[in-house]
Amino acid sequence: MGRFWIITIVVVVLALLVGGGVGGHHVSKQNAFCITCHAYEKVSWDHGDHFFNDCLDCHTKGLVTDKLHGVRKVYLMFTGQNNPHNDPPSRLYPEKTSDNCTDCHMTSEVEANEPEFFAQHTGMMENFDTCQACHDDSGHDPELQALRFEAPRFTQEE
Numbered sequence: 526m527g528r529f530w531i532i533t534i535v536v537v538v539l540a541l542l543v544g545g546g547v548g549g550h551h552v553s554k555q556n557a558f559c560i561t562c563h564a565y566e567k568v569s570w571d572h573g574d575h576f577f578n579d580c581l582d583c584h585t586k587g588l589v590t591d592k593l594h595g596v597r598k599v600y601l602m603f604t605g606q607n608n609p610h611n612d613p614p615s616r617l618y619p620e621k622t623s624d625n626c627t628d629c630h631m632t633s634e635v636e637a638n639e640p641e642f643f644a645q646h647t648g649m650m651e652n653f654d655t656c657q658a659c660h661d662d663s664g665h666d667p668e669l670q671a672l673r674f675e676a677p678r679f680t681q682e683e
Contacts, residue, residue: 550588553595556580562602569669583625619655626656 552558559580560567570576585591601607636643
């Protein structure tokens with residue numbers, strides 16, 4: 526009888542963990558989840574050139590990597606080590622931003638459908654290290670991004 530209860534408890538706990546994980550994954554891949562911390566980025570995105578894309582169209586490196594980075598960011602935020610309201614703008618890490626650009630703009634589909642664009646940008650990429658050498662906004666409106674501020678919980682003296 527004791528073994529039955531242990532197995533039941535283990536099965537229930539596993540079901541809750543799997544259910545919570547699936548539910549959490551579904552919620553955390555929505556724009557509404559992202560903007561709970563990254564409101565200025567969303568506003569700057571809505572006024573940028575790629576407003577029709579979702580956050581994860583550019584900001585993803587795969588399920589496991591994303592979730593590990595997300596848990597780390599939440600931990601850093603709640604321990605006061607990171608301010609999501611004032612993350613560094615993408616211009617501070619142009620190589621990563623360029624990788625995001627090429628994931629959509631330099632595909633075999635683009636090469637087939639827009640060969641002139643593809644050839645021109647392939648040539649440009651041979652001469653410049655990053656997309657930001659010519660394009661300075663990385664999809665976000667830089668003026669709106671500059672309006673970000675320190676959130677109140679990060680500005681209080683301890």
